[in-house]
Amino acid sequence: MLFHVRMDVALPHDLDPHRRTELLHAERDRLLELQKMGVWTHLWQVVGQYGAIGILDVPTNDELHAFLSSLPLWEFMRVEVTPLATHSSDQDAQP
């Protein structure tokens, strides 16, 4: 089941530089891990913003929330979730 996720990150400018670096590395590791698990199927950078758009494939809403809130930058992100369904004009869904 697919979900569209828009994430916008706002790090406080007075965040300790060491913690900032640790957070960014941890975020990257977790995003790569979720992609390898097949949970996070697409990940794009939004041009000109500290933001990303992702597509996640998860069996339930509970798991979706668990994956998103496991991101190291979770507390610094604004996330907007949009449930996706099969489009009737999707070529992969034609009979």
Place this chain on the structure above:
Amino acid sequence: MLFHVRMDVALPHDLDPHRRTELLHAERDRLLELQKMGVWTHLWQVVGQYGAIGILDVPTNDELHAFLSSLPLWEFMRVEVTPLATHSSDQDAQP
């Protein structure tokens, strides 16, 4: 080059039913055609709305505009375009 496209359709309720049917068929044909051409790489239905999210792969902005404005429902759609770049944590972009 990838672009994220959010489309919301609003058909006037007094649109001639015959024209409405024609438009919907033509829209579906054009969407399938653009997918077969490799221009429209993903197409999803937004749950609960007469709207869709698509990803297009085009070489230039001019072609992107030409493809979008070639949609039969073009004059009844509100479209929002977001340019996408490679995300530094995308597993397909790792060295």
Place this chain on the structure above:
Amino acid sequence: MLFHVRMDVALPHDLDPHRRTELLHAERDRLLELQKMGVWTHLWQVVGQYGAIGILDVPTNDELHAFLSSLPLWEFMRVEVTPLATHSSDQDAQP
């Protein structure tokens, strides 16, 4: 899997009165049917508005979209879907 749905209805003031009555009866029948099926678990009137809030329990996003777009007033509604997860302080979710 639960979804929160906010629906706002706007009927055109020049809608044929007969069609309006038919639509309202059909809408009511479909809403009762979805409740009897166990799909639509809660349905509330928003005070002072031609709008409603519902909770739906469905196994997939595709089914959620199919149920919502099967409503007779579908083309006159603005719908906003919010995926819900188990809250860690929900008393029914305590170990």
Place this chain on the structure above:
Amino acid sequence: MLFHVRMDVALPHDLDPHRRTELLHAERDRLLELQKMGVWTHLWQVVGQYGAIGILDVPTNDELHAFLSSLPLWEFMRVEVTPLATHSSDQDAQP
């Protein structure tokens, strides 16, 4: 009398970690208590956000405000209250 409540929490990133833990425990205890009292009838997590949707059953507006402002996280929450009425298509309200 039912009210729909949307709560969004924003904890300051420089909040003392000890106070943060205390607040979260106290919030959980108070939410469980209000559920046991029958005041808070439903509580859901909003997927992807530090937010919740609840349904409260209270006899008066004064009591609703007293319950909401008794939450330990009250000063860090943005709350939106929507009064609910019986929906004419609610199956439990049919004659």
Place this chain on the structure above:
Amino acid sequence: MLFHVRMDVALPHDLDPHRRTELLHAERDRLLELQKMGVWTHLWQVVGQYGAIGILDVPTNDELHAFLSSLPLWEFMRVEVTPLATHSSDQDAQP
């Protein structure tokens, strides 16, 4: 129990003039009736707008919705309801 109500009216410009006059007279009669019943305790004109602010005193949300939706201009109004509670600095609420 008090509720704050903001009402904005938008009559279609092509509404039949006779029906318009009837609606406006009926609206006025109903508003006066609700005031005489003690339901509608204050009613003010918003300067420069076709809008009003009212305070209603009703025992339940269901009755509030019934009163508001009984207004003859109901289908042409956008209504926003805000539940009110006793303010701790209200001089009539001092011990």
Place this chain on the structure above:
Amino acid sequence: MLFHVRMDVALPHDLDPHRRTELLHAERDRLLELQKMGVWTHLWQVVGQYGAIGILDVPTNDELHAFLSSLPLWEFMRVEVTPLATHSSDQDAQP
């Protein structure tokens, strides 16, 4: 001359607790004083928010601004002023 005032308060979470207590007492005293003067004719708590709605009766805009900016919490409030006029369906305004 009546004005509708919506006030939303946002106290910084790191405000000195002693100053906070002083400010809240002073605010309450000033609100009671303005009510006794007949300037502030109604004061309601907005349910679920650190906000209030008031009705003020003042002879001029200058005095309205002077009264509002004399509130001890003035610098922590967002205030929205709406001028009110006599409503043609107000029962106290009938000939």
Place this chain on the structure above:
Amino acid sequence: MLFHVRMDVALPHDLDPHRRTELLHAERDRLLELQKMGVWTHLWQVVGQYGAIGILDVPTNDELHAFLSSLPLWEFMRVEVTPLATHSSDQDAQP
């Protein structure tokens, strides 16, 4: 007593051309009349929009509403009223 008024006009595109011309002439006459009366002290065109900004000097809110709603284009305008007070740095208000 001064009020700042922002007016935005939206004439329906299918308005009868004769009525449109009449309305525009009547609006102009009324605006000139209100200026001659000293009620409407300033009137500016907003560049690039079918809108205007005005300053009105009236003794009461009731008169302000009466003047604004007397405009022939009243039913086609969105009006926003902002009460003005003497600015402490206004050179005409210095002691």
Place this chain on the structure above:
Amino acid sequence: MLFHVRMDVALPHDLDPHRRTELLHAERDRLLELQKMGVWTHLWQVVGQYGAIGILDVPTNDELHAFLSSLPLWEFMRVEVTPLATHSSDQDAQP
């Protein structure tokens, strides 16, 4: 003196097709004429929208409004004007 102009066009779907064609041709002619006059220095299509961004070079606000309101599609456009000044990091403005 430069001004940034964002124009969004919304043609009514029931506009007479002949008039529509005439309007579009006239709009194009007028836009070309303003460019030849040196008034309209840049004109770009906004991708995915029936909208444009332009830069105009005019000596006064009055002339700017006159040029914009001379566009044949003027009554069907929403226009937003942003005054521009020389940027201190513009290479053409370096000493």
Place this chain on the structure above:
Amino acid sequence: MLFHVRMDVALPHDLDPHRRTELLHAERDRLLELQKMGVWTHLWQVVGQYGAIGILDVPTNDELHAFLSSLPLWEFMRVEVTPLATHSSDQDAQP
């Protein structure tokens, strides 16, 4: 050439009190100076807000930006500029 300016000031609550006082005095001096120069033709207080509305008469956009950014509170203000033109119903613009 006239411009309408809306200014909203937000001073940080932890600003050094001495610097705050200095800034406010300097702002007042600069506003009076700009009025004496004939640049700032009108200045009004927005009732209930830490905000002002002004009308400036300047020959170019560059000078407008220079004057506004010369205000001592510049870095704490949100400013919105609206270019004004002569209104066709302005009595001073009649032939």
Place this chain on the structure above:
Amino acid sequence: MLFHVRMDVALPHDLDPHRRTELLHAERDRLLELQKMGVWTHLWQVVGQYGAIGILDVPTNDELHAFLSSLPLWEFMRVEVTPLATHSSDQDAQP
């Protein structure tokens, strides 16, 4: 390929003055460099705001993001990117 960029800068008021000066110089140097490279073709100051509008000419979205995120003030800016296409009424695009 052209992109329209709106940038709004918000520097924290407690930023170290030395770092602030360094950042502003570095920003200016980078903006001049991008102009010399032919990447940044136009740069304008938005009047009355700490903001700018730019036009960039880049071959890909990835390069656009790289250029924008290379700005020294990047972490203090809100950026909005709008892809531009050739306008059918652009005089330079006429056959």
